[in-house]
Amino acid sequence: MTIRESGNLVERLFWGIGSALVVIYSLLPVAWIVSLSLKRSADLGDNRFIPHVISLEHYQAIFHDPQFSAALGNSIGIAGISTLAAVILGMFTAYAVVRLEFPGRRLIMAGALSIAMFPPVSIIGPLFNMWRTFGLYDTWAGLILPYMTFTLPLAIWTLSAFFREIPWDLEKAARVDGATPMQAFLRVITPLAAPGVFTAAILVFMFAWNDFLFAISLTSTNDARTVPAAIAFFTGSSRFEQPTGSIAAASVVVTIPIIILVLVFQRRIVAGLTSGAVKG
Amino acid sequence: MAEIELKNIAKRFADIIAVKCANFTIRNGEFFILVGPSGCGKSTLLNMIVGLEDVTEGEILIDGQQVTKLDPKDRNMAMVFQSYAIYPHMTVRENMTFPLKLAKMSEQEIGKRVEKAAQILELEELLDRRPAALSGGQRQRVAMGRAIVREPRAFLLDEPLSNLDAKLRVQMRIEIARLQRRLGTTTVYVTHDQTEAMTLGDRIAVMRKGEILQIGMPRELYDHPADLFVAGFIGSPPMNFLPARLDGGRLETPVGTCELPGDPGINLQDKDEELVIGFRPEHLRLITDHDDDPANNLNFEAQADIVEWLGADLIVYFNVTTEDFDAMALPQDLEIQSGNGSQRSLIARIDPDTGIKEGDTVKLFLDPKDIRIFQGRDGRNITS
Numbered sequence: 017m018t019i020r021e022s023g024n025l026v027e028r029l030f031w032g033i034g035s036a037l038v039v040i041y042s043l044l045p046v047a048w049i050v051s052l053s054l055k056r057s058a059d060l061g062d063n064r065f066i067p068h069v070i071s072l073e074h075y076q077a078i079f080h081d082p083q084f085s086a087a088l089g090n091s092i093g094i095a096g097i098s099t100l101a102a103v104i105l106g107m108f109t110a111y112a113v114v115r116l117e118f119p120g121r122r123l124i125m126a127g128a129l130s131i132a133m134f135p136p137v138s139i140i141g142p143l144f145n146m147w148r149t150f151g152l153y154d155t156w157a158g159l160i161l162p163y164m165t166f167t168l169p170l171a172i173w174t175l176s177a178f179f180r181e182i183p184w185d186l187e188k189a190a191r192v193d194g195a196t197p198m199q200a201f202l203r204v205i206t207p208l209a210a211p212g213v214f215t216a217a218i219l220v221f222m223f224a225w226n227d228f229l230f231a232i233s234l235t236s237t238n239d240a241r242t243v244p245a246a247i248a249f250f251t252g253s254s255r256f257e258q259p260t261g262s263i264a265a266a267s268v269v270v271t272i273p274i275i276i277l278v279l280v281f282q283r284r285i286v287a288g289l290t291s292g293a294v295k296g
Numbered sequence: 297m298a299e300i301e302l303k304n305i306a307k308r309f310a311d312i313i314a315v316k317c318a319n320f321t322i323r324n325g326e327f328f329i330l331v332g333p334s335g336c337g338k339s340t341l342l343n344m345i346v347g348l349e350d351v352t353e354g355e356i357l358i359d360g361q362q363v364t365k366l367d368p369k370d371r372n373m374a375m376v377f378q379s380y381a382i383y384p385h386m387t388v389r390e391n392m393t394f395p396l397k398l399a400k401m402s403e404q405e406i407g408k409r410v411e412k413a414a415q416i417l418e419l420e421e422l423l424d425r426r427p428a429a430l431s432g433g434q435r436q437r438v439a440m441g442r443a444i445v446r447e448p449r450a451f452l453l454d455e456p457l458s459n460l461d462a463k464l465r466v467q468m469r470i471e472i473a474r475l476q477r478r479l480g481t482t483t484v485y486v487t488h489d490q491t492e493a494m495t496l497g498d499r500i501a502v503m504r505k506g507e508i509l510q511i512g513m514p515r516e517l518y519d520h521p522a523d524l525f526v527a528g529f530i531g532s533p534p535m536n537f538l539p540a541r542l543d544g545g546r547l548e549t550p551v552g553t554c555e556l557p558g559d560p561g562i563n564l565q566d567k568d569e570e571l572v573i574g575f576r577p578e579h580l581r582l583i584t585d586h587d588d589d590p591a592n593n594l595n596f597e598a599q600a601d602i603v604e605w606l607g608a609d610l611i612v613y614f615n616v617t618t619e620d621f622d623a624m625a626l627p628q629d630l631e632i633q634s635g636n637g638s639q640r641s642l643i644a645r646i647d648p649d650t651g652i653k654e655g656d657t658v659k660l661f662l663d664p665k666d667i668r669i670f671q672g673r674d675g676r677n678i679t680s
Contacts, residue, residue: 185381188348191368192375192452193395193442203394207385 046271053264060260074265078250084266086238087246091270094156094242095224098163102220103213105164106171111201113172114179115187125176128169136166140233147234154236162230167220174219178212179205214281222274243270298358298449298482299324300345305354307340307506314340316506317354322450322484323499327476330486331493332503333529333629338486339454341503345484346373346452358449369398374443378455380435382427388438389423395446413445416475433464440475450482457492469495490530494518502526504629518576520668524675527574527668528630533611533643536580539621540573540669547669549573550618550640551596557664557679570672572624577611579666580644582652583659594662601641603654610648613641614660625672 052060053074055067062068078084113121143162144153152158182205190200206213231245241249247266250259300322307315315337322328330338343349345356347368355364363371374395383391389410396406414420417437427435436456443451456472457465473496476483487493493500494514501511502525510522514530521527527535540549547554583595598614619638644660652658668679 183379183381185377185379186383189375189377189381189383189442190394191348192346192373193446194369194372194398196367196369199398204383 049264049267052260053268055261057257057261060258074261075269078262078266078269081250081262083238083241083246083249084243087241087243088269090156090238090240091225091242091244092273094159094163094240095221097156098160098167098224099217099221101160102164102167102171103175103217106168106175106216107206107209107213109168109172110175110179111205114176115184125172128172131165132169132173134166136162136229140229143230144233153234154240156240158234159224159227159230159240159242162234163220163224163227167223170219170223171216174216175209175212178209178215182208218277218281221277225270225274299360300450300482300484301357301360302341302345303355303357305341305344305356306352307337307344307349308352313506315344318508319354320501320508320511322482325480325482327473327483327485327496327498329493329497329500330484330503331490331497331500331529332488334488335505336503337506338488338503342375342452342454342484342486345450346375347371372446372448373450373452374446374448375452375454376439376443376456378458380439380459382435382438382442384427387424387426388419388430388441391427391438392441392445395442399446409445409447413441416444416478417441432460433468436460436468440472444475444479448481450484451476453483453485455487456485457487457489465492472496491532494530500530502529504529504627520677520679521574522677524572524574524670524677525627525630527670527677528626531576533577533645534630535574535576535668536642537572537574537624537626538616538640538642539618539624539672540571541569541621542571547571547573547594547664547667549594550621551598551616552594554594554662554664554667555592557667557669570622570624572626572670572672572675574668574670575662575666577643577645580642580646580660580662582646582650583661592664594664594667595659596661597657597659598642599657600652600654603652605648608648610646610650610652612644612646612652614644615639615641627675 048065051065051067054070054072055062056069056071056073059068109124112118113124139162147153147158152161186204186208187200190204191197195203225242226244227242228244228248231242232248235241235245238246243266247263250262250266302318302320302322305315305318306313318341330341332338340349344351347363347366351364355362357363358371383394386394392410392413393406396409401409410423414423417440419434419437419441422430422434422438427438430438436459439456453472457468460468469492472485476496485492485496494517497514499511499513500517502509502517504525510517510526512520517526517530521530521535524537528537538549538551540547542548542556543553545556547556596616598616600612601615602613604611604613617638618640646652668677670677
């Protein structure tokens, strides 16, 4: 008994300290950025972790900057549309791959995977030239397309794993109950695949939201420049000043949607909705 | 309510034949059973009737109306699955209203029907629960409820009791029988369990390897099985089988000879043809002192090997030798243990009051009219 308890204690200490270290390690830079964003410009170099005086001047500055507001709008629009399109297309593809018998199913999955493995930097050059020819350079579509290319495989693989878990019988039951194939898909399969849909959506959204490479290479004005790219164009209030505070404030602002998204949907992702469908 | 007519239905998956030429009619209001070992095509046949599976050949008529190519949603049949297939994201009530909403029924009518079905199946208190919070038996009931609210033309049940424990299975079996009588809806029920088939069915179709071997009332199948497979599959404990041959109009078996049972109308081309005789465990009886002269009977002595006391019945296993007879070819998928070497085990169902103990040697008799004779080569029953 005592041995087990002490074993438990050691184990709990090990996991407790371990997790604490990991959390501190990953959150420290974030905390530093938050701290920087709240300092006055004059205090930026004071090497203090906790700001001496808390000031929102950088936040006011970035929101007064038309460049940042435009970029925020572009980011939300481009990431949102990419996510919606990738998840819807991914759902249909994954469903077909899992449920239907047709030649080349494995080929589709393997092809999707190989696209996901492709290093984006290698297609930037050709894409730049192509987009200039097609008139897609510096447009929303010009960014949405490559984002979908790289996130669709992710969505297809995630969703097909979830679809595979849904008992076939449920769909058959819906069909016998009088549903068309589309109704069965929308009213029975989709709600059950919801955790998968949210997981896929978050992954796709984060890819599009965080992307810097495509955004910096394929945009040139506020028409389509997203926040990560826009931050690189920040200038200080005078040419002798580093834009450190504004960059920090902008970074905090772009992180917030992601945090909200994950917090809101983590329940849906974790919830085991399929339990109780069949014998258990 | 409906009459379901199958005309030369066949189903092939690539090069596998799942169902071979099924040709029968399920009558209006009938409780019809499809029974057979796993993989015999019974579920495929059911799926074809409901429309979940395409028909390769033949046609299906419901009340004379062609439905072969009709989508499942337009056939107005309800199905209960082995896995129940209750929608886990809906409450019991939502599960039951789902088919009615799809049929665009009025809210009022939906409420009325759900209430009625819930009352019949005693689901009233569970209506707002989710499937995850229900027991196996309750889920089974919900699946039944979802089927009956629609008042469909036919119920199709695919092994609905297989996932329940033994006691609940018997209870639900009775409930299903009662429900079917009450509603009078044509019902097709698939099972691999011959007990369920015998107790529930008005008529039973025995299937094996995609083929329908015999269709009949439980009593017909039990008393006059068409062949060795049906004989061995129907009945528990199973029928006893022994090798036999004809010798000058008498039946010669490893345990003695007797008159041919009645007029079997046997037309054997080959006098030396190998035969298999079969008889039910209850037909193997003990000879007691005050029995009539059992001269016409097949009398023999045997030693009780194993005795199982079941309360009302005593199941006794006897060993007999079949030395000068060739081994019989019984259908493999019957899974009747054929004894080892020249030993065969016979099962008798005997009155427990006789007090037989393991190791006792007793005198047994068999009335020739209870014997069924099967051809060795194709297993056909040649007794009339």
